[in-house]
Amino acid sequence: MTKVVQIGDVKIGGGNFAIIAGPCSVESEEQILEVAESVRKSGACILRGGAFKARTSPYNFQGMKTEGLELLLEAKKATGMPIVTEIMSVNHLPLYEDVDMIQIGARSMQNFELLKAVGRTDKPVLLKRGLASTLEELLLSAEYIMSEGNENVILCERGIRTFERYTRNTLDLSAVPALKEQTDLPVIIDPSHATGKSSLVESMAMAATAAGADGLMIEVHNDPENALSDGAQSLTPAQFDEVVRKVKKIREALD
Ligand code: PEP
Numbered sequence: 001m002t003k004v005v006q007i008g009d010v011k012i013g014g015g016n017f018a019i020i021a022g023p024c025s026v027e028s029e030e031q032i033l034e035v036a037e038s039v040r041k042s043g044a045c046i047l048r049g050g051a052f053k054a055r056t057s058p059y060n061f062q063g064m065k066t067e068g069l070e071l072l073l074e075a076k077k078a079t080g081m082p083i084v085t086e087i088m089s090v091n092h093l094p095l096y097e098d099v100d101m102i103q104i105g106a107r108s109m110q111n112f113e114l115l116k117a118v119g120r121t122d123k124p125v126l127l128k129r130g131l132a133s134t135l136e137e138l139l140l141s142a143e144y145i146m147s148e149g150n151e152n153v154i155l156c157e158r159g160i161r162t163f164e165r166y167t168r169n170t171l172d173l174s175a176v177p178a179l180k181e182q183t184d185l186p187v188i189i190d191p192s193h194a195t196g197k198s199s200l201v202e203s204m205a206m207a208a209t210a211a212g213a214d215g216l217m218i219e220v221h222n223d224p225e226n227a228l229s230d231g232a233q234s235l236t237p238a239q240f241d242e243v244v245r246k247v248k249k250i251r252e253a254l255d
């Protein structure tokens with residue numbers, strides 16, 4: 001049985017399955033409130049949204065930063081959903097006081113000072129697997145957090161880099177049972193960054209559920225075509241609603 005990690009009043013692990021959803025980036029008050037309300041209605045229980053963004057190019061949208069954090073808190077208030085958002089720097093930690101779960105992105109998985117700093121807080125941490133990191137390295141990064149005293153860690157497989165270019169990354173679904181053989185931490189799958197294509201998200205969300213994941217993290221945007229980041233992999237609210245419906249069916253079949 002996996003360990004239970006509690007985020008606000010939402011539990012992940014130990015038989016509790018949770019869906020995290022929201023836009024790649026917070027873009028405006030209207031956008032985050034609209035997406036938050038729609039994903040909540042569909043059955044998501046935690047809201048995601050990037051404020052400080054880790055972008056490959058410095059010329060791409062870098063996020064709304066502190067203003068983005070404020071808008072997420074507004075959406076939390078409006079919907080009652082706990083929020084998760086990525087931290088990029090140890091120096092930003094004081095800004096995250098009211099954030100329910102801190103995300104360590106794939107590119108920061110081996111930023112050991114950042115891992116130790118979030119390990120000294122009591123906030124749940126969503127630790128994403130690095131683009132070219134082994135499962136052993138992911139588990140050792142989790143140890144960096146836990147050895148500072150914070151045991152509230154959730155692991156996230158989000159695809160790894162292979163020679164395949166059709167998909168943005170290659171989803172390592174075997175990471176779910178393989179991690180569960182080695183740790184009792186909850187394991188979730190991010191089919192959005194794993195595939196980079198909205199058309200592939202539903203199948204991979206269902207497969208991840210069937211493979212025993214404790215939850216999913218899915219990017220949803222009210223206008224994917226005009227999204228400031230990751231539009232190609234973002235679901236519309238209606239598509240997300242359908243994914244949740246199918247994932248629920250898989251969960252029922254597993255029971
Ligand atoms: C994200 O979830 O916003 C993100 C940037 O993902 P990753 O770190 O997995 O690329």
Ligand code: MN
Pocket residue numbers: 024025193219229230
């Ligand atoms: Mn994204």
